[in-house]
Amino acid sequence: HDEEFPPRILDHVMKNAIKGDVTNVIDVIDKYCWSVEIAMNVGDVKGAILDKSFLEASPKNVLEIGCYCGYSALRMSRLLKEDAKIFTIEASSQYADVAQEIISFAGMEKKVQILRGLSDEVLPTIAEKCGVRTFDFVFIDHAKELYKRDLIMLENLGLIRQGTTIMADNVIFPGCPDYLEYVRNSPKFECTNYPSKLEYCENREDAMEKSIYLP
């Protein structure tokens, strides 16, 4: 995935999507990624799996680690209940800039707050900064080598509670074997695997892993 992609997708959305119509923005991004160039959004197929788990959890406080262009934040924002909110951590200021534009274009700037910085620098102060005690739903979709570290941080910081749903993207490709081994062998997590395909690909396997926290 090249660094120049995000500005192109932003430009495409601004030119081809309907301002304020979050579902149309999502569709325009998916069509572009299927037809013009692939992006590392969770995509429409895995996105539907995310949607289903999100609706089942019906969360009030949502945390996403890895915002990228804001695609998955938009998918979740359109399913948010009244007075619920999404906090999404993004380390790349270029990605965060594009995501902010796309989220605002879709009219979801009040429901989605982008926190700029590295996850291990943002997480320790997120509770007081965001006025949240624990998160009800967490979507992990950033660098695969940080999944396990960050889940342990969430637990140690008391940012997840009995019944919190954690969804992880890319557990097959690129893959996060240490994370999978950790959650599946821990008595504190109830795991379910959802086999799928890498976003915008027909023939490369990937999967999402759902882990319910039961300390």
Ligand SMILES: O=c1[nH]cnc2c(O)cc(-c3ccc(F)cc3)c(Cl)c12
């Ligand atoms: O870095 C990623 N963070 C979060 N999600 C990701 C994802 O869903 C896909 C990929 C990826 C890898 C190799 C490839 F050929 C195409 C796409 C990456 Cl690299 C990430």
Ligand SMILES: [Mg+2]
């Ligand atoms: Mg991903």
